[in-house]
Amino acid sequence: MSAPIAIKGGKDGLRLMLAEDAGWDEVLTALRSQLELGTEFFHGAELTIDVGDRALHEDELEALLTLMHEHGLQPGTLATNSREGRSAGRAAGISTRPTNRHVAVQQRPAEADGALLVTRTLRSGQVLRHHGHVTIIGDVNPGAEVIAGGSIVVWGRLRGTVHAGALGDTNAQVCALELLPSLLRIAEFMARTPDQRPGGPEAARIKDGQIEVEQWEGKIRS
Helix, strand or coil: CCCCEEEEEECCEEEEEECCCCCHHHHHHHHHHHHHHCHHHHCCCEEEEEEECCCCCHHHHHHHHHHHHHCCCEEEEEEECCHHHHHHHHHHCCCEECCCHHHHHHHCCCHHHCCEEECCCECCCCEEEECCCEEEECCECCCCEEEECCCEEEEEEECCEEEECCCCCCCCCEEEEEECCCEEEECCEEECCCCCCCCCCEEEEEECCEEEEEECCCCCCC
């Protein structure tokens, strides 16, 4: 791994992967920055901690779990191949299992970008989170919320709250047949749409350091 940490999504949920050769302070700093960037996305989520062959000690795991709890994350399984890691997991009360991250990457190379299709209307009080792109065939009513690691496409009326690129992707976009969100965010940028709009399909994206809305031509720009 080139980075100290990586957070990936797949069919089995979110996975926190720690670089086997990075310094521990470097790992914690990188994780803190990532969690602060995606606070809304991560809150309440459960993830697998994958340390590979790293010799994870009890005090290190304790510091990691403390940081996760501060940001509303729940630990699931500890994936480790080291005796120290298994011992640390038992001490923390977390189930452990072996991992072979190299095989996993070869078998499932595209899961981190996996898209989610939802065929229903999201009503007030409902929250939808997904690590990749989200397409909704239906409306997003006022009081509903959609948080995605990638782009958000609504084949209907978007009048709730949306946060695309919640993991820091500034290339993410928000598209809807009727784009009237109560609050719209892309990565760390935020905008509120005016009450009066020309109508019709529109797309929001980051341009020149701010969110701009334009006519949606029916495809996501790269």
